[in-house]
Amino acid sequence: MKKFFKEFKEFALKGNVMDMAVGVIIGAAFGSIVTALTTDFINPLINSIGGASFGGKIHLPWSGTGENAQYLLWGDFLTQVVNFIIMAFCIFVMVKAINKLTSLGKKEEVKDPTEKECPYCFSKISIKATRCPHCTSELK
Template structure:
């Protein structure tokens, strides 16, 4: 079960999955802006131009209020997503730094005691001075 949870976490926190989720959420929020624009600004203008309907000042204020509300909702959604992703990236970078420190602890090279050149840790003979190593 623990392995399953680890696999799911690595899948869910991959860049492309997170980008897709953000895209869907931002797209949904942006859809409300487009709907408010067409319903509350473009449609009333077309109604007045064609003479289909006349609006009072209160109606116009209500249309503007609805559009501004949709824009503010979009900005709040975008801000929350930004803060959420920033915190997730910070947590991931902290865990990656810890993993890198653990990996860096195991040396992969050593110094030849004869010529003092750096060689692979598993080498039995120095490639520079050809001395046999213990």
Template sequence: MKKFLQEFKEFALKGNVMDMAVGVIIGAAFGNIVTALTEDFINPLIACIGGAEVAGRIKLGDTGQYLNWGHFVTAIINFLIMAFCIFLMVKAVNKVMTIGKKKEEEKPAEPPKEEVLLTEIRDLLKEKK
């Protein structure tokens, strides 16, 4: 049992697991920000410009059931905003990671061994003449 707990402790305290936990927490908070942006700013703008009710719903017959298409549109807008922001963040991180690295100078490729041997043979033949 002690070994099992030790293995779990090593796993839980690894850098990757901790980084992932922080990422999930920040991602959830970022999701709330995007949802608020969409519902409080973007949806009213769409409603003002297009005259469409983004939080709309359609009544399905006399059953009292509604088809809430507005929530679906809001979820799509949230997804697109989050995907775009994540794309920009990944692009920025990749750019920052390459700033510190110098481009390695390309070394001239060494000729194949056959070519080196043929060159040596040629030089030896020239010396004999």
């Protein structure tokens, strides 16, 4: 049992797991902020411009009446679609910025050349060559 808890502790404290946990928590908090933005600001703006209720529902005639009646909550669905679009855009912008920041710190590795140009026939030859295989000139 001690071995199991030791392995679990090693797994849980790895950098990737902790990063993922932080990402999930921040994502949930960000999701609630976007939901509030959509329901408290965007929906009322659309309602005031269009004159229609954004939280509407459509009664399904075959579902009956009273407590058993079923509705299509198109306003709630549309709100969730807007939430998704906002979240996807924000995540895209954040990932793009993070990729840009990580690429700034990296320097391109300078590779040693493996080929050189023959000064007589201007063809590509191995850097170790002492004679050009194309024009047979002796190289210095």
